[in-house]
Amino acid sequence: MSDAKYFQTTKRGEIHELKEELHQTDKAKQKEAVKKVIAAMTVGKDVSMLFPDVCNCMQTPNIELKKLVYLYLINYAKSQPDLAIMAVNTFVKDASDSNPLIRALSVRTMGCIRVEQITEYLTTPLAKALKDEDPYVRKTACMCVCKLHDISPELVRDQGFLDILSDLVSDPNPMVVANAVAALLEIQERQGGEALPLGGGGLQKMLVALNECSEWGQVFILDALSAYPCKDEKEAEGVIERVTPRLSHVNAAVVLSSVKVVMRLIPFITNPEAHKSVLKKLAPPLVTLLSSEPEIQYVALRNILLICQKRPTILASDIKVFFCKYNDPTYVKMEKVDVIVMLCSDKNVDQVLLELKEYASAEVDVDIVRKSVRAIGRCALKIEAAAQRCVSVLLELIQTKVAYVVQEAIVVIKDTFRKYPNRFESAIGALCENLDSLEDSEAKASLIWIVGQYAERIDNAQELLESFVEEFAQADNEVQLQLLTATVKLFLKKPDSAQALVKHVLGLATTGSANPDLRDRGYIYWRLLSSDPEKAKVVVLSEHGGVAYDSEKLDSNLLDTLLGQLSTLASILHIPPSSFVTDTRISVPPSSSSPLKPQADTSGGGGG
Incomplete structure (x- = not known):
């Protein structure tokens, strides 16, 4: 019978029956009883009163029964700390068992019991486990140090466990190396320490272990390497050379962690040819990630946006890879459009505009259509030479008379007008024809801005307003x-015909509105117009700064921080870890603590 039978009992007097069964001399029946207790605990029943009875079952060589008892102890030790101490002697005894699985299980369980009273009893078996002859016990003990540090950092330091962990980075077993590195990284984040202490050939041991440990062990080692402050260019080249094969790994986490290491160490490469060669190696693995499941594609695309902002030349020739497929989920398409704009240049802008126009006119998803129209506008802001072509495409889209396309296009063209004043007035007529189809507030505000800004060139400007x-x-x-x-702009440009209108609007703003911003602005305009109309022209009709494409890019310091967090949640949200995780330290680029001055970005970095 399957284990489902343990979840099907709701009898009265069940606790009493379980207590009796736990004291059976038959170990098979005892194991059945413990399974029933665990099942009851799993579905939310309070079985804490059986704590002493379950603890009595610990004295057994049966690993399965021991695991069940330890699971119960971990769950109830916090609510029954005094009783949990009763089990300490058994833990200590198991830590010296001849079976390495039992030794490791004992240490792991003691580390999971988050009761401060037990920590002092844990130090002796933990110290012994860290030097155990069996690598499985040693690797388990490494993670136990991390858990103990979370409960009592002072105890870990006093017992010298951090030094032992540092020594284990040079362990001959790759699993032990990976867990030692993982534990040190976790502790480093919590206490805000500096780079990992990798003396005694620790760096070389990590590089050797990289080829031999599991894929998740590789991720930990790669994270450590990304934070390692290389001493010179030769050392950085050596690390990059050993990490590069990981770029073709089947696991996306390993690939992105490898990219993170290379991105961190590229500034150390001063030879232009070597620099270019390393960058060239990053493109194929990033492109390959786009053949994965949609969820992995999304993570990859969010990371690629960061990489392209720093090093836009890496994927400059691979823009077609980011063109949307018909069966891509919406969230993947949205990110692909952002990457396309990021990679758009003088050389491929016509190709990009054709693709974006296709999305804007043939896509059934309204969000993608809006995103595509805005992307065309961003291309206009980014590449001045292509601005006219972008506006022409937008005007073609407006002719479709699809309401949400028209509204989005008007918003985008307004930004283009601000970026390039007095260049595309010929488009104003087409925009004003669509007044009746505007429902979106942003679109209305954009068209109103255009009418006010170019009132002297629009014959029916007053009628429109x-x-x-x-x-x-x-x-x-x-x-x-x-x-x-x-x-007000209309009045300053056409004072004779617009006087009645401006008085009416000023009255609505100052007396008929509950919005303080609107009232204040109304009073300011009224006083300006009544006291000195010429000064009002200087204030209201002055040329304002245009919209910059750079305004959508991340701050350089934030970008460097996020590049150090590639493949983590921070790189997906595009916000620093400190904004959503407390008591954590953001890793610092190795170049900031290295005596070697990083090479200036020769790839056009910082622009997208």
């Missing part, structure tokens, strides 16, 4: 503020 004024009270704050400013 009056149509918006009719719905002033129901409009969003964004629209009201923009309408107020546009009306």
Whole structure:
């Protein structure tokens, strides 16, 4: 019968029956009883009153029974700390058992029992386990040091466990090396220590273990290597050479961790040819990740956005790989569009515009359509030589008369006008024709801005603004503020015809609105216009700074921080770990603590 039978009992007097069964001399029946206790515990029943009875079952050579008892102890030790101490003698005894599996199980369980009273009893068996002849016991003990440090950091330091962990980085067994590195990394993050102490050939031992340990062990070692401060260019080249084969690993986590190491050490390479050669090796593994499951693609794309912002030349010739497939999930398509814009350049802008236009006109997902239209606008802001072509594509999309396409295009063209003033006035007529289809507040505000900014060139500018004024009270704050400013601009440019309109709008803003921002701006404009209209022109009609494509890029310090967190949650959210995890330390690039000055970015880094 399957283990499901243990979850099917709801009898009264069950606890009493379990107590009797736990004291059976027959070990098979005793094991059955413990399984029933664990099942009851799993479904939320309180079986803590059986603590002494379950502890009596610890004295057994049966590993399966011992594991079950230890599982119970871990769960209830925190609520029964005094009783948990009763089990200490058995733990200590098991830590000296002839079976390495039992020795490791004992140390692991003691580390999982988060009761401060037990920690002092753990030190002796843990110290012994760290020097055990069996590598399985040693690797288990490494993680136990990490758990003990979380409970009592002072005890770990006083007992010299950190020094032992550092020595174990040079252990001949790769599993032990990986766990020692993992434990040291965790402790380092908690206490904010400096780079891992890798004396006595620890670096070389890690590089050797990299080829022999499990894939998750490789991730820990690669994380440690990414934080290692290389002494000179030769050492950095050596590390990169040993890490490069991991770029073709089947596990995406290993690939991204390897990319992180290479990205961190590239600044140490001063030879231009070697620098270019290393960068060239990063493209194939990143492209390969896009053949994985959608979830892995998403993680890869979020990381690629960071990599491309720092080193845009890496994937410059692979832009087609990021074109959306019909069966891509929406969240993957959204990221691909961002990468396409990041990689867009003078050489491929026509190809990019054709692709984005296809998404904007043929895609059924509204979010992708909006994203694509905005992407066309970002291309215009990024590449001045292609701005006219981008605006032409946007005007073609407006002719489709699809409401959400038109609205998004108007918002985008407004930003293009701000970036390149007085260059695309010929598009204004096409924009104003779509006044009736505007429902989105941002689109309305954008068209109002365009009308106010170019009022002297639009014959029916006053009529257009009056149509918006009719719905002033129901409009969003964004629209009201923009309408107020546009009306004042119209008055300053056409004072004779717009006087009545500006008085009406100023009155609505100052007396008919509960929004303090709108009222304050209304009073400021009113006083400016009544006291000195010429000064009002200087203030209201002055040229403002244009929209910059760079405004969408991450701050350089944040970017460096996130590049040090590749393949982690921070690299997906694009925010530093400190903003969502407390008591953690952000790793510092090795170049910041290295005596070697990193080479300047020769790949056009920092731009996208």
